[in-house]
Amino acid sequence: MAVRTRFAPSPTGYMHIGxxxxxxxxxxxxxxxxxxxxxxxxxxxxxxxxxxxxxxxLDAFRWLGMDWDEGPEVGGxxxxxxxxxxxxxxxxxxxxxxxxxxxxxxxxxxxETQAQRELAxxxxxxxxxxxxxxxxxxxxxxxxxxxxxxxxxxxxxxxxEKVVINDHVRGTVEWDCSLMPDxxxxxxxxxxxxxxxxxxxxxxxDITHVIRAEEHLSNTPIQxxxxxxxxxxxxxxxxxxxxxxxxxxxxxxxxxxxxxxxxPMFQKLFELGDSVLSRLGFDxxxxxxxxxxxxxxxxxxxxxxxxxxxxxxxxxxxxxQTEILSRSExxxxxxxxxxxxxxxxxxxxxMISFQSHWMGQLxxxxxxDGVLPFLKQAGLIDDTQSAQTRDYVAQVIDLxxxxxxxxxxxxxxxxxxxxxxxxxxxxKNFAKRVVSSESxxxxxxxxxxxxxxxxxxxxxxxxxxxxSFLTERSLKPGDLFPALRLCLTGKAQGADLFRTLELLGRxxxxxxLKKSLSDARAIKAG
RNA sequence: GGCCCCAUCGUCUAGUUAGGUCUAGGACAUCGGAUUUUCAUUCCGGUAACAGGGGUUCAAAUCCCCUUGGGGUCACCA
Numbered sequence: 001m002a003v004r005t006r007f008a009p010s011p012t013g014y015m016h017i018g019x020x021x022x023x024x025x026x027x028x029x030x031x032x033x034x035x036x037x038x039x040x041x042x043x044x045x046x047x048x049x050x051x052x053x054x055x056x057x058l059d060a061f062r063w064l065g066m067d068w069d070e071g072p073e074v075g076g077x078x079x080x081x082x083x084x085x086x087x088x089x090x091x092x093x094x095x096x097x098x099x100x101x102x103x104x105x106x107x108x109x110x111x112e113t114q115a116q117r118e119l120a121x122x123x124x125x126x127x128x129x130x131x132x133x134x135x136x137x138x139x140x141x142x143x144x145x146x147x148x149x150x151x152x153x154x155x156x157x158x159x160x161e162k163v164v165i166n167d168h169v170r171g172t173v174e175w176d177c178s179l180m181p182d183x184x185x186x187x188x189x190x191x192x193x194x195x196x197x198x199x200x201x202x203x204x205x206d207i208t209h210v211i212r213a214e215e216h217l218s219n220t221p222i223q224x225x226x227x228x229x230x231x232x233x234x235x236x237x238x239x240x241x242x243x244x245x246x247x248x249x250x251x252x253x254x255x256x257x258x259x260x261x262x263x264p265m266f267q268k269l270f271e272l273g274d275s276v277l278s279r280l281g282f283d284x285x286x287x288x289x290x291x292x293x294x295x296x297x298x299x300x301x302x303x304x305x306x307x308x309x310x311x312x313x314x315x316x317x318x319x320x321q322t323e324i325l326s327r328s329e330x331x332x333x334x335x336x337x338x339x340x341x342x343x344x345x346x347x348x349x350x351m352i353s354f355q356s357h358w359m360g361q362l363x364x365x366x367x368x369d370g371v372l373p374f375l376k377q378a379g380l381i382d383d384t385q386s387a388q389t390r391d392y393v394a395q396v397i398d399l400x401x402x403x404x405x406x407x408x409x410x411x412x413x414x415x416x417x418x419x420x421x422x423x424x425x426x427x428k429n430f431a432k433r434v435v436s437s438e439s440x441x442x443x444x445x446x447x448x449x450x451x452x453x454x455x456x457x458x459x460x461x462x463x464x465x466x467x468s469f470l471t472e473r474s475l476k477p478g479d480l481f482p483a484l485r486l487c488l489t490g491k492a493q494g495a496d497l498f499r500t501l502e503l504l505g506r507x508x509x510x511x512x513l514k515k516s517l518s519d520a521r522a523i524k525a526g
Numbered sequence: 527g528g529c530c531c532c533a534u535c536g537u538c539u540a541g542u543u544a545g546g547u548c549u550a551g552g553a554c555a556u557c558g559g560a561u562u563u564u565c566a567u568u569c570c571g572g573u574a575a576c577a578g579g580g581g582u583u584c585a586a587a588u589c590c591c592c593u594u595g596g597g598g599u600c601a602c603c604a
Contacts, residue, residue: 010604042604110602126528127600152602170531171543179529187602194604218530218599239531242598247537249596265537265555313538313553320540323553340539342532343597350538350554402567467563481564497564 003035004208007068008042008198011053015060015294017346018213018243018252021311025240026211027066028312028334038205039071041082044197050082060294064304065327070205078205083197086204090192093200093230094153094185102229103185105141105151106133117181129154129182154182155196155226163221168209168238168336175221183222195222203232210235211336213242214343215251238336241315244345252346254292266291269348276300276408279378291348301374301407303362306355313354315344324357356405367397370407380417392416395503399495415489416503420511425490433483433492435520440483443473447484448513457506459498466498487516 007023009015030037039061043050058072070076080086097103106113108130120127133151136144144151157180164174185196192200202210202223217239227234245252246265260266269291274284277300282289289296297307309325317340318325318333325333362370371393372384381389396416403409415423434440447469454465470480481497488509494500501509 008604012604045603113602121527124527150602173530175529181600184602191602193602198604213598214531215598219604221530241532244597249532251598310538315538317539320552323538337543344539345537347538347554353554400566403565463563470563477563485564493565495565500565 001208003030003033004038004206005030005035005211006038006040006202006205006207008040008201009057010042011050011057013053013056014254015057016254017292017294017297017311020060020064020294021243021314022211022213022240023061023066024064024308024311025238025316025334025336025339026209027068028330029209029211029238029336030069031331032334035208036069037067038076038078038207039068039081040201040205041072041084042194042197043082043084044192044194050084056293056295060298063294063298064308083192083201086197086201087190087192089200089204090186090197091190093196094190094192097155097185097229098153100229101156103153103155104131104134105145106131106154106182106184107136107144107149107151108132126179127181128159128179129157131156131182150188152184152188153186155185155222155229157182157225163224165220165224165237168211168236169241169339169341170217170239173217173220177221177225180221185226195219196226199223199226199230199232202235203227203230207235209238209336211238211240214239215242238339240339241341241343243314244343246346246348248345249343251343252292254287254290257287257290257292260291266348268352272352272406272408273300276374276406276411279408279411280374281377291346301370301409302351302355303358303370303407305358305361306351309354309358310347310351313350314346315340324354352405356402359405360402364394364398367404367407368394371397371404371410374407374410375417378411380411380414399499399503401495403495413495415491415494420508420515423488423490423512425516426486426492429482429492430486430490430516430520431523434486434516435523437483440479441517441520443469443475443480444483444487444513444517447480448510448517451501451506451513452510457502457509459496459502462501463498484513487520488512 005026007019007026009019009023027037029035041050041054054072061068068074070078071081075081094103098105106129113129116130117127134156157177159178161177162174163177164172166172183195184193186192220237220239224234242251244250245256245260246263261270273289273291273296277284277289280299282299289299291297294307305326308327308330312325312330312334313323316334316338318338322333359367368390372381372390375381375393376384381393383389396413397404397410400410400413403412418424434444447466450465450469454461466480469475470477482492485494485497485500486492488504489500504512
């Protein structure tokens, strides 16, 4: 039977990074087996604006190139793919359950049920449903329903039985039905609850493999029972570990951002993100974008290949060597039996490492297309179409080399895009290497003339000239280069100094050097 | 608390199904060294783990039991 998997997000307005990993495993399993990957929207209790809440989720799938065969926008033979539009299916299944006696109307007031639950807990007893409503005759039930009495429909759990599953990841897991309360499957008005709608839809969509996070393991016995009561063939299960916060075993959560900011393992990512985001005009401190969301990575300039590679290695491995996997290699090599059982903490360092690798695989043209929107949004360039601008940016990117791990790293070379009097200066290092060094100032002043007169303002001649400048004066590179860099770029570190000079060009170099030296003297004077 | 799941370097993991070839392998991070007369890369090397205790066995990271620890879930949410 052809493999059919699904990912069923609730429209929450953002795509969770952990959810994306679950979706990836589903997608991979379907693609590997030449099966079908379905997107179904679990919006049974939503009154919110579905379009606005679903958009970011579909965007995340599109960004990562995870296409779906059936679902929103693309449709399919089993639609509609929104649970809110599948009510007739749930109604029919509910009728079936009621007439077959697998489910019953429970008229017990919620407060009463709650009280029983609490009492059981206090007496350290296992709570199971009282089933008092089962004593009511069919006629009385009909009368109550006609009278508009409130009730709830519960599945009648077959006490005494056991539910056993053979999970692809966890092996045999079993539950004792005698310990389970009867789960509510629908409300008085017939509106279905999660477990029920899921089972009806998984069956209707012929889902062969339910691949989901471990947190759903406790829902599984209920769903198995529901499938049985409905006479469905139960799907195969694979409960994958959830994605944990870096360095922890706790499920990563949107509500804990503040806590994550203090997490040392998260630090680097936050610093990276904050600096890029603030350049782009986002309030970096707000939680509107955070590393828990897929959109965050897109916004700061990660590329799909990097994210995909990082996600696939979270809880899954091919062997003891393979770390780098392209999309097609993942599809070819993925398997459920190599999914690990324990929770996998997100590893920001490794994420950046994968990202660097895949960024390095991009062509110059691809990098240019990736970087341009960032510069534009930050107001560092005006026209992304102009040939002159594109050529210049391409040169900066080439100069950046491996320093460009994410597109947002281009801002670390902002000295190439700002006016000469707008260069942001690292004052601390400027004071140390320029202001407080009499010889550095003197040398740089002398150097101005050579820079002004050198015939060819290119990296190699500049390198040769500077080199002999050092030799003639018995200077070490460290005596001059850092100071020169600080004067031109404001930074203590950066790309190749000689190519930086060339790209900046004679005019900007002289203007900046002059200004920096006069600033240095002013600072020194007090 | 009930039910369920999990447990190898700081982190992601290989090895556990078929016990020996594991003085436990790889990657990221980290630390040293070389290269790059700046910076980043690259290269070489180092530090670093089987949660604890009992068994079974000639032999256990691998099998069994217990303990401890961590986590998930307990809705008329999804």
